[in-house]
Amino acid sequence: MIRNTSLLLVFIALFAGSLNVSAQDENNPWYISIGVNAVDTYPVGDDNRPLTGGFLNEMYNVDDHWNILPSISTLYVGRYIGSGFSFGVRGSLNKIEKLGDAPANDLAYYSLDGMFSYSFRDVLFEQGSWFDPYLGLGGGYTFVGDQPSFGTANGTIGLKIWLSDAINLNLSTTYKHAFEDRYTKHMQHTAGIGFSFGGTDTDGDGIYDDKDECPDTPGLKEFNGCPDTDGDGIKDSEDECPDVAGLPEYNGCPDTDGDGIPDNKDACPDVAGPAETNGCPDADGDGVIDSEDECPNEAGPAENDGCPYEDQDNDGVLDKDDECPTVPGTVANNGCPEVTVEILEEINVQVRTVLFDLNKATIRAESYEALNAVAETMNEYPNTRFLIEGHTDSQGSDAYNLKLSDERAASVKDYLIKQGLPATRLSSEGFGESKPVATNATAAGRQQNRRVEISLIE
Missing domain, CATH: 3.30.1330.60 (OmpA-like domain)
Structure with a gap:
């Protein structure tokens, strides 16, 4: 039976781990824990009662004093209140076979308890630490055998060990004080698997909407829930090229040709070129980019497609200004010969x-x-x-x-x-x-x- 219980707890842990949940807080106000409990009357008596050992004496003597029902026997449901405080209700069942050192006749045990608890995790440790100690105070009702039900004041010390953002192992010890001697004062120990839930995560990125700057778009924790589509370390809202990995100095845009001009502002992103020609090469430096320059290796004006103007007749007047481009002339006569x-x-x-x-x-x-x-x-x-x-x-x-x-x-x-x-x-x-x-x-x-x-x- 104990083996079956362990297997069931493992299954519950795996199931809970598949849920998109995190530690109990304002994002995930609800918490549930399921596990086993042990009841022990020995450490709460005094030396005048032979069946008890005195307060806290042999509190963890499992073999001699603990009553354990080998099945799931405890269910806790709680809600986060704020500032580390939570309130929850725990229901337990057990079978009492021994009261201290004295045998008992399989007395049925039921309890229903309410508890306010305070977590010290964020006070004593780094926020989000796996180590989460807590204290609790509350009260409840207990039913043992044929005794009338009786109320108890409860004090709890516990520890949650967060196995992941989703799951914790919840261990606790509670002293239940019955104010009349005819009722049974006792210790109750619990061990269970717990997980929190109830937060809203619209985009399913593991960051809850109240802390998610981009609640409708899946994103990353380091960017408060906003995406970085190209994975360049610059979130999309600040990335001028969100779909292509780039550099911070270019606001997330790449510079493929390494010419110091980011691709989104580079007319020739695959070929290095100067800024004055928008990143396109200009081999002859005439201001006409090579792809539009009919004479890329010889400087010429843009109006002549980057080629130098010819002077076919070598008269010192360029063909563009020469009214007689094939006949030598004079500058004064617009490149045409003058009649002597x-x-x-x-x-x-x-x-x-x-x-x-x-x-x-x-x-x-x-x-x-x-x-x-x-x-x-x-x-x-x-x-x-x-x-x-x-x-x-x-x-x-x-x-x-x-x-x-x-x-x-x-x-x-x-x-x-x-x-x-x-x-x-x-x-x-x-x-x-x-x-x-x-x-x-x-x-x-x-x-x-x-x-x-x-x-x-x-």
């Missing part, structure tokens, strides 16, 4: 040979070759605008000469446009007889005055 005095004179040598039909603006065919050469030369200066001037001698009226010179200048302009010169680069104007280069008194002089010339438009 010598070139302009070569053009005019050619254009002065142009012949027209008599009193007409029609260009003679033999002048085409000269005009083609002029067009070719002009094309070499794509940023230059030209003025085609028509001139006559003094023969004829001024009005007629002005009209004829204007038409002949326009005729040359039209021919050059047909050779591919943009019309925006050419203008024409007739000056009649107003700008002679020689005397009109001789045939040779008049011949020189009948001409077409080309000048530059600034």
